[in-house]
């Protein structure tokens with residue numbers, strides 16, 4: 001019997017190859033491969049307009065963009081963040097010699113719980129780094145109020161929040177800076193890539209120096225910068241992807257709605273249902289395997305995997321449990337109850353624009369069979 005084809009959690013969307021060829025021809029002819037070439041400049045402009053943000057700086061990936069965002073704001077000391085994220089969020093703090101202080105999450109949004117932030121502010125705290133987990137907006141108003149009251153910077157890890165709008169337009173306009181990821185597995189991808197959204201030209205200027213080794217001009221280096229530049233190839237892919245993004249998000253919405261319908265009567269399976277933002281991107285489809293289910297989340301994960309369905313436990317284990325975070329002073333076992341509970345139950349099901357009805361039924365039928 002033929003093995004069934006594997007299904008991955010976030011299969012990248014790619015535009016038709018023939019649409020990329022004219023871009024490649026242009027790169028080949030110009031021989032400008034990187035360092036803020038024509039496509040790079042065009043993509044920055046196009047993204048500002050699509051996302052509704054004032055300034056954007058493109059990066060080679062989201063992690064370098066996070067590290068650079070902290071550098072650009074001269075953050076040191078302690079930063080309050082969430083343990084319920086991809087490791088890159090907290091790692092960006094360690095790469096800046098900053099101590100992460102993990103705070104529990106809200107059980108509905110799964111984002112940092114603003115109600116717990118003030119209790120951990122110390123004289124060393126310089127910033128908050130919340131994450132719009134799965135593209136669902138944080139409580140930006142509450143976080144903004146706390147930051148203002150304590151004179152803290154806010155850097156949003158918006159890796160999942162491409163194109164997301166909250167109650168007042170793009171969620172990327174909140175905080176001091178927002179950082180995007182354009183990794184292959186994201187809603188909008190440039191193979192590898194990322195960006196920092198800034199509110200004014202002065203901070204964009206600093207960020208653009210920092211991502212290019214700190215060069216001010218040919219003979220002057222004014223900052224200890226890094227190489228975080230996006231190549232012309234990635235920028236070209238980005239321009240092309242932008243032409244298809246609305247259609248791709250629309251298809252994701254159909255997959256999302258169909259999962260909700262198909263899963264609704266399976267005992268012990270609960271879909272994540274935070275308040276819907278004004279505009280979503282449907283980047284992830286987390287479910288929770290509740291305690292009353294016949295199987296644990298890990299059993300379900302394994303049996304899906306055995307059938308070629310590669311769901312992912314985003315975000316398990318919690319970041320604070322990794323060895324490089326073990327010597328932090330706070331005792332997190334008591335303080336991270338919600339995050340620990342969610343991390344134990346969550347499973348992100350495959351979601352991407354090309355996920356067809358047949359494959360979706362295959363996934364849901366397996367979950368049903370294992371759950372009843």
Ligand code: T4K
Pocket residue numbers: 008009010011012061062063064085086088089131157159160180181182183184185193194310312314
């Ligand atoms: N902040 C947050 C909140 C993030 O979630 C991330 C990244 C970052 C910051 C950092 O941004 P970047 O530096 O990555 O730009 C994946 C992604 O690698 C990572 O970008 C993402 N978050 C995270 C949530 O998911 P893994 O370790 O699960 O990736 P991987 O390679 O196992 O891919 C997952 C599945 O996708 C595979 O089973 C197969 C499929 N896949 C993957 C790739 C790379 C494909 O079909 N094609 C591909 O090219 O982390």
